Every structure is written in structure tokens, then in C-alpha cells.
Amino acid sequence: MNKLVLFTALCFTTLLFTSCDKNDNPAPSYTDHITRSAWRFDKAMSGGTDVSGFVNACYKDNVTTFLANGNGTLDEGASKCNSSDPQTVNFTWNFTNNGATLNVTAGIFAGQSGAFKVISLDETKMILEGTVSTPTGNVTGQIYFKH
Numbered sequence: 001m002n003k004l005v006l007f008t009a010l011c012f013t014t015l016l017f018t019s020c021d022k023n024d025n026p027a028p029s030y031t032d033h034i035t036r037s038a039w040r041f042d043k044a045m046s047g048g049t050d051v052s053g054f055v056n057a058c059y060k061d062n063v064t065t066f067l068a069n070g071n072g073t074l075d076e077g078a079s080k081c082n083s084s085d086p087q088t089v090n091f092t093w094n095f096t097n098n099g100a101t102l103n104v105t106a107g108i109f110a111g112q113s114g115a116f117k118v119i120s121l122d123e124t125k126m127i128l129e130g131t132v133s134t135p136t137g138n139v140t141g142q143i144y145f146k147h
Contacts (some may be wrong), residue, residue: 030095033123035066040062040064040146042146044141044142049065089097091113116130
């Protein structure tokens with residue numbers, strides 16, 4: 001009988017210590033990913049076609065930084081589309097719809113602000129979808145950013 005009690009206690013103790021792992025870390029959130037480091041243009045897609053060649057070079061060298069407190073900065077980089085534009089622009093941002101939408105108050109890319117659909121966001125890439133007004137009508141496209 002003592003062996004049964006000892007065996008049961010040993011099994012219980014083993015289960016107790018093996019089920020707890022001090023290294024259990026929650027998966028990084030979208031906020032963790034977006035604030036990890038600055039973002040740079042990677043490419044632009046529309047209708048499955050790479051349209052990066054149509055993006056002005058002055059937008060391609062911009063650096064966008066999101067801070068955990070909901071603020072951010074857009075740095076124009078070495079080339080500016082308009083020489084009178086400020087080198088950096090401050091904005092605020094937040095996620096809505098459980099991270100499905102990124103809202104920004106200033107143009108984070110090609111002057112576009114407002115709500116962007118979050119297609120993908122992880123530690124190395126961010127894909128946002130938005131609609132741009134062009135002379136031929138509205139075009140929906142995806143902007144790919146990388147660290």
C-alpha cells in the first residue's frame with residue numbers, strides 16, 4: 001500500500017513539474033511586429049501584377065517607424081517628391097477589427113492615410129491593402145514593406 005501511495009505521489013509530482021514551463025512566451029502581437037524596427041518599401045502589387053515600376057522613386061526610400069505608444073514618424077529619405085516637404089512627418093496609428101485594419105493619420109506611403117487592410121504582418125514583412133485614386137479611376141493594391 002505504501003508503494004502505491006509513493007508511486008501515485010511520484011506520478012503527480014512528475015506531471016506537475018513537466019506541465020509547467022517557465023519559457024512559455026505568448027506569441028508576438030501585431031503591435032510587437034509593427035514596432036520591432038523601421039519599415040521600408042519592398043514592392044507594390046495590383047491585381048497580382050508587380051506595379052513597383054509605377055511608384056515614384058521618391059517614395060521608395062521612405063522609412064516608416066511605428067512606436068508602441070501609437071505614434072509614428074515617416075522620414076522622406078534621401079529623395080523627396082517635393083523639396084518643400086518636411087523631412088519627417090509625425091502620425092498616429094492603431095489597429096482595429098482585431099488587427100485586420102491599420103489606421104494611420106498621415107500618409108505612410110505615397111501620401112495615403114486612413115484605413116488599410118492588413119494582409120500580412122510578421123517579424124520581417126508587412127503587406128497592406130488600400131485604394132488609390134488615379135486619373136483612370138480607383139485602384140486597389142497592396143504595398144509590401146520590409147525591415
